[in-house]
Amino acid sequence: MRWSEGKDPARSLEALETKARWVRRETLRIHHLAPETRIASSLSDVEIFVALYYGGVLNFDPDVPRWEGRDRFIVSKGHGGVSLYPILADLGFFDRRHLARVCRAGSFLGAIPDMLIPGFETINGSLGQGLGVACGIARGLKRKRSAAGVYVLLGDGELYEGSVWEAVMFAAHHRLDNLVMIVDSNKKSMLGRCESILNLLPLEEKFARFGWEVAGVDGHEVHAVHEVLSRFKNSRQGRPKAVVANTIKGKGVPLLEQDALCHVRTLNGQETLAAMGEAE
Amino acid sequence: MSGELKSMRDVFLERIHAAMKQHDDIFLVSDDFGSRVLDRIRADFDDRFINVGIAEQNCINVAAGLALEGFNVYAYGIACFMSMRSFEQIRVNVAMTSQLQPMNLNIVGVGAGMSYDVSGPSHHCLEDLTLLRLLPHVDLFSPSDWQTAARLADYSVAEGGPKYFRFDSKPTAAIYSPEDDIDLAVGFHELIRGEETCIVSTGYMTHVALKAAARADECVGVVDVFGLKPAHERPLYEALCGYDSIVTLEEGFIKRGGLDAMVGQILADHGSRAKLTRLGVDDRYLFDLGGREQLHRLCGIDEEGVLNAISRAVSA
Numbered sequence: 001m002r003w004s005e006g007k008d009p010a011r012s013l014e015a016l017e018t019k020a021r022w023v024r025r026e027t028l029r030i031h032h033l034a035p036e037t038r039i040a041s042s043l044s045d046v047e048i049f050v051a052l053y054y055g056g057v058l059n060f061d062p063d064v065p066r067w068e069g070r071d072r073f074i075v076s077k078g079h080g081g082v083s084l085y086p087i088l089a090d091l092g093f094f095d096r097r098h099l100a101r102v103c104r105a106g107s108f109l110g111a112i113p114d115m116l117i118p119g120f121e122t123i124n125g126s127l128g129q130g131l132g133v134a135c136g137i138a139r140g141l142k143r144k145r146s147a148a149g150v151y152v153l154l155g156d157g158e159l160y161e162g163s164v165w166e167a168v169m170f171a172a173h174h175r176l177d178n179l180v181m182i183v184d185s186n187k188k189s190m191l192g193r194c195e196s197i198l199n200l201l202p203l204e205e206k207f208a209r210f211g212w213e214v215a216g217v218d219g220h221e222v223h224a225v226h227e228v229l230s231r232f233k234n235s236r237q238g239r240p241k242a243v244v245a246n247t248i249k250g251k252g253v254p255l256l257e258q259d260a261l262c263h264v265r266t267l268n269g270q271e272t273l274a275a276m277g278e279a280e
Numbered sequence: 281m282s283g284e285l286k287s288m289r290d291v292f293l294e295r296i297h298a299a300m301k302q303h304d305d306i307f308l309v310s311d312d313f314g315s316r317v318l319d320r321i322r323a324d325f326d327d328r329f330i331n332v333g334i335a336e337q338n339c340i341n342v343a344a345g346l347a348l349e350g351f352n353v354y355a356y357g358i359a360c361f362m363s364m365r366s367f368e369q370i371r372v373n374v375a376m377t378s379q380l381q382p383m384n385l386n387i388v389g390v391g392a393g394m395s396y397d398v399s400g401p402s403h404h405c406l407e408d409l410t411l412l413r414l415l416p417h418v419d420l421f422s423p424s425d426w427q428t429a430a431r432l433a434d435y436s437v438a439e440g441g442p443k444y445f446r447f448d449s450k451p452t453a454a455i456y457s458p459e460d461d462i463d464l465a466v467g468f469h470e471l472i473r474g475e476e477t478c479i480v481s482t483g484y485m486t487h488v489a490l491k492a493a494a495r496a497d498e499c500v501g502v503v504d505v506f507g508l509k510p511a512h513e514r515p516l517y518e519a520l521c522g523y524d525s526i527v528t529l530e531e532g533f534i535k536r537g538g539l540d541a542m543v544g545q546i547l548a549d550h551g552s553r554a555k556l557t558r559l560g561v562d563d564r565y566l567f568d569l570g571g572r573e574q575l576h577r578l579c580g581i582d583e584e585g586v587l588n589a590i591s592r593a594v595s596a
Contacts, residue, residue: 115377115380115381116380121348122348122373122377123372123373123376123377123380126372129337129368129369132338132340132341132342133341133342133345133373134345135342135345136341136343136344136346136348136349137345137348137349138345139330140307140348140350141349143307143327143328143349143351162337163338163369166333166337166338167341169333170335170338174330
């Protein structure tokens, strides 16, 4: 059954919060089994994924991942896509047993997701490319007169890539109001805080000046994330839409939250188990 | 050779213009690069012509997004920038992606080799044959004349998959006539069957090869390679069998991965004992002015240079 056709999504605040806690725990479980995964980057975007998939924002069909009527969702910050694995398994895109085999021979679930995984649209990992591809898809959907939307998740560090801004200009010029960009603004890149590497702020004003409809949101208030995404889903007023989600890298794990260099930090077994307890 | 000079891009785009009338799923994405015929496409199909601005990376990304939605897309720009500024976009969103999902994406690069002669080395395109040969799944075409470009246009409409077309920027004479039986899928055509020596050339250099062959003392063979990838190794080897000396000729860097490397590998893999002479640009950029022939002279790939190489190889 398609989510757009009546399956009841867990839209209540409590249900979404419960899902977010569960996803955080499952993501840590994956990291425990596959320490190669980028855990801090995969914890800042949890509420975004939960709102998109459990909040009735995205239309999809787990039985037919490439269903023509689906909303396209591109995880341009691919290294942060590991927390989407438990969600896709939970929704039936693939069997849950795959979650125990991340990064192992024969599995399609790697440290960085690609379109071999049911539910992923593109090959990710090379930053700065998802938004441009999303623009092409959005333009194509308009040509087809499709009602489907295009959603793309970027990291804030990814905004250093010049190709992102080529696409930011393109989307506004071509009035791609079927496109929603979500920036997981966790304020940290690999070598530290973005503020000290190369200041990106003020982000919301930048996108607004480029002609986008913009909303800032606390990226860990799942209800607020859900509210803005739902509003943007239904708003088609000639402008692409940007959600700047203010998040915390490594959210839910104090060891990561407090570490400016958490991007490449791998939690050891004990730390992961402790963090899973905290995520309960 | 027909005397009429035509540019490959205009002939190619004329065919695409006609195809766009018949097929409403064709898009053309340009990086603010035009042509006389492109103006007609812009006027007639403004809903399927997209100018991304001078932004090659986004040109390929937008084209890839359209191709993922099932459209047949032409990404059109200057060869050196399309192949190099956006090489990584081609690598990830065209080559890699097409391994997992079929996509019809045709990259059209204008300005092959030294055709932008006096614009200097930033506009010369001496690397694209090597670079595009590196990428799995992307077919690579380097035609020598507008007749081949016209056939490639029809081929690109009919045959899916990612392709890169390397076109000269200057109008050139036709080498082929419409009646010639050219097999585009096999990637090369024997223009002259020679005796001891054969020139294997690609793109504009096939014109030089033919002129040099016409002046040579012996009957020199000429094979025009218009499709470098996929390489059809056995047929090409068979075409070169029987020659003692093979001279490769390209407007590109040699000893890296271009035409010379392709031919050398095929000869070696089939146990050929023919002597191989590689003519092209050897490990330097060209800041010199004076036009294309002057650049050819400096690199030893003008008619005289080719004739000298032929006699050196034969007397060796």
